[in-house]
Amino acid sequence: MLIRHAPDLTDNDVTDRSLYLRRREFIGGAAGLGLLGAAGQASARGLTYGPGFSTTEKPTPKKDITSYNNFYEFGVNKEDPSENAGSLKTRPWTIRVDGECETPTSFAIDDLIKANKLEERIYRMRCVEGWSMVIPWVGFPLKDLLAQVKPTSKAKFVAFETLMRPSEMPGQRWDTLQWPYREGLRLDEARHPLAILATGLYGETLPNQNGAPIRLVVPWKYGFKGIKSIVKITLTEEEPASTWNLLQPSEYGFYANVNPAVDHPRWSQATERRIGEADGLFGGARIDTLPFNGYADEVASLYDGMDLTKFY
C-alpha cells in the first residue's frame, strides 16, 4: 500500500526524491540569503525549522530507524522487533475510540487513513535510554481523530492501548511488562498540533517494527510515550495508567517530557547520542538534550505552573 499524500500539503510530493533528500542545502542557502524568517534561524544546537512542524536536521538513515527499536512485544533487544515483527498481521485492523465522547466509533484502519490528511512530519525522537533519532513520519494530527468522536466536557485524558496478541507478538509471552502496553496523554496534550498518529515512515507504509499500522508520536516526550500498534483509544475523566509508570513509578512518570534537568534515577538525561551520526565506532559525539526535546516554544506553555521535577 502506498501512503496517499494530499496534493496541497507538502512540496515533497512534487519534488524529485534525490533533490528532496538534499533539501537542507537549499534551506541553508535560503537562510543565508535572508529568505527565511526567525523560524528558520539556528537555535541552541543549530536547529532550524522548515515549514510546518518539521525539523530540517538530517533524518536518521532508514535502516537504523527500522532496525534499532524498542518494541518489547517482539523482544527486549533492539534488533528483536525487526527480526520478529514480520509475524504481525496488520489487516484487518480496527481502532476503537470510545469513553467520554458523544460518538464512540470503531474505525477500520484503511478508512481512517483515507479520511485524514496525511502530512510528513520530520521529528526528533529522544529515547529515555539516552539516544535519539530524526524520523520522517507520515501521519495526521491526533486532534483530528478526537474531533470526530466529539469528546464530552468530562473528558480530561486520553488512554491508548496496544494490540494484545501473543501468537503474533512473542514478547507478550514473557512478563517483562504488563501487557497490553498502555499509554496516556492529558487531553490538551493530545490536542496539541505536534501530537500525531503516524501511519508511515520515509514516505512509505509504517514497518511493523515501528508500530504498524498506526502509532502515536509525541516528539517532546520520551519515546516510550509513543505507543505502537494501537487498537483502542479511550477518553477518560481520570489520569489513565501507563505501562512504564506501572512497572517503576519512581523512574517513569506519566508526563515523561524530555527534560535534561531531571535525571532518570539511574542515569543522566543531560546528553544523548544521535543514532546514525557515527561512521562505525568513531565520530558519534554526544549532544546536549534540549528541554522538551527542542519543542519548548511549542509546548512549554502546556505545563505552566507545574513543578516538572515532581511531574516528570
Place this chain on the structure above:
Amino acid sequence: MATLALPALPARYKPASIWALYAIGLMPGLYAFYLGIFGGLGADPVRAFEHLLGLWAFRFLCLGLAVAPLRDLFGINLIAYRRALGLLAFYYVLAHFIVYLTLDRGLILSSIAGDILKRPYIMLGMAGLLMLIPLALTSNQWSIRRLGPRWNRLHKLTYPILLVAILHYALSLKVIDPEAAFYILVTVILLGYRLVRPKIMERRRAKRMAGATR
C-alpha cells in the same frame, strides 16, 4: 563424588594451551572492534561494543570462579587456566571502561564525574574495576610466593567483584530480560556455592578420615 576421567593434556602442551586461551579469549573483543570500525555493529555501535566488552568481562569472571566448583564437585582440574581467565576478565573490564570514557562519554570529565557520583550502577562498576586492579597486579608467581597466605585472602575479592558486576549489569537495564535472568542465576549459583563450600569440604574430609581409620 564421581570423578570424570578427562584425557589429560601432556604437560609440555600446557603453556601453549594457556596462550591459546588468551588468544581465543581476546577474539570476541577484537572481532567486535573490527566490526565496529566497518559499521557492522548496528545502529548504535558504541553502545553495542561497550556492552559486548562488559558482557565478556562478566563471562570470564564467571568462568574463573567456576574452576573451584568444577574441581571440587566433578574432579575437573582447570586450575592452570584460572589466571588466564581472571586476566581476560580484567582486560575486558579495562576495555569496557576505556570505551565508556572515550567513545561513550567523549572524555568530557564533568559528565563522567557526575555520572560516577550520581549513578549507583556506574559506581558499582567502578568499584569492581578498582577491586580487580590489585588482583591483576598480583597475578604472578613472584606475588604468590611473596604474599603467601595473604594472596589467597586478597584473591577472595573475586566474589565481591562478581556481586558488584551483576548489580552493575542489572541496574543498567530497564527490565530484567531472559539473558540477564540467566546471568543472575549463574551468579547466585557461584556465590551460593562459595557459601556452602566450607561445609562440603568439611564433610568430605570427615568421610576421608573415617575411611582412613577403619
